[in-house]
Amino acid sequence: MKIVYLPGGERIVTSSSDKTVRIWDVENGEQEGTTMEHEGWISGLAVTRDGKRILSGGYDKRISVWDVETHELIEEWEDETGGIMCIAVSPDDQLAASGGERGEIVMREIQESGRIRYSIKAGGHEGGIWGIAYLPSSERVVTCSDDGTVMIWDVVSGEQGTSMDHEDVIVFGLAVTKDGQRILSGDLDKRIKVWDVETHELIEEAWGSHKSGIQSIVLLPDDQFAASGDCNCDGTIIIRERLWNRSDPPDTRCRSCAAPAFQIPLPVVIHVLKVGRKTRLLSSHSCQDRLLACLCCALLQRLGEGGRRGQTFNRDWW
Secondary structure, eight states, X not given: OEEEEOTTSSEEEEEOTTSEEEEEEXXXXXXXXXXXXXXSOEEEEEEOTTSSEEEEEETTSEEEEEETTTOXXXXXXXXXXXXXXXXXXXXXXXXXXXXXXXXXXXXXXXXXXXXXXXXXXXSSOSSOEEEEEEOTTSSEXXXXXXXXXXXXXXXXXXXXXXXXXXXXOOEEEEEEOTTSOEEEEEETTSOEEEEETTTOOEEEEEOSSSSSOEEEEEEXXXXXXXXXXXXXXXXXXXXXXXXXXXXXXXXXXXXXXXXXXXXXXXXXXXXEEEEETBEEEEEEEOTTTOSOOEEEEEOSBOOOSSOSBOEEEEOOOO
């Protein structure tokens, strides 16, 4: 399952293994409008920065473009590279990047019916691409793969920078800081690694907080917190706080996050976690879909007390 916020933070878009895309109201948990349907399992989901279009793709080997307000299918982009595993929209809303099960990266023109501008086929990942993210300039993308590597690519030349290694462990989780200086990647060995974008050096590594492999990572507004979700069926989310004052000792006390929930079809629950004064975090969990994504948004909420889901660790992690 994937979860993406629409601009403004009042609505989310979800995709699921039931082959559907849905829009939800964050406050009341109700589905908005009609359900958007695929012919296969959906593994890639993104929205344009202007909030007008939803892009979804999966194992039916196509990217579908939907109108956010009418929920109508605008167009479909066929893909000959196999199943779509992830999608990202460039910061300027011009390109959509997708990663495939065969390790290929495709860049498409959003305003020109998905015309392929660039395609990177050779010399890259040896496995499927599970995560893809643009750096702020829109000139480079970051990818992670089940071959155990994280790579940076020039979207015009297709040139690859130095590979960042997870020692042959599958990498599912991927996030980039808003200033474009750091990459966070999470693997099935329960590790989160923090990399320097320019030098590709490993800056920090976090271990052991999760009970199983890491499936997703997201940076909250202003890069103050990093939230990660794992493969465990209980929907646990670990939230790490970046310590800006390195002279202060890390505070390892745990706090729980308030988690009111609302239901969607299949045994999946969306939890709204009040993490910080201007932050909400959404998660999903079930034994079928597990925690495959968690996204956040700036909303005027304070940290809740007494919830059952999630833990907050203050840690100097980059």
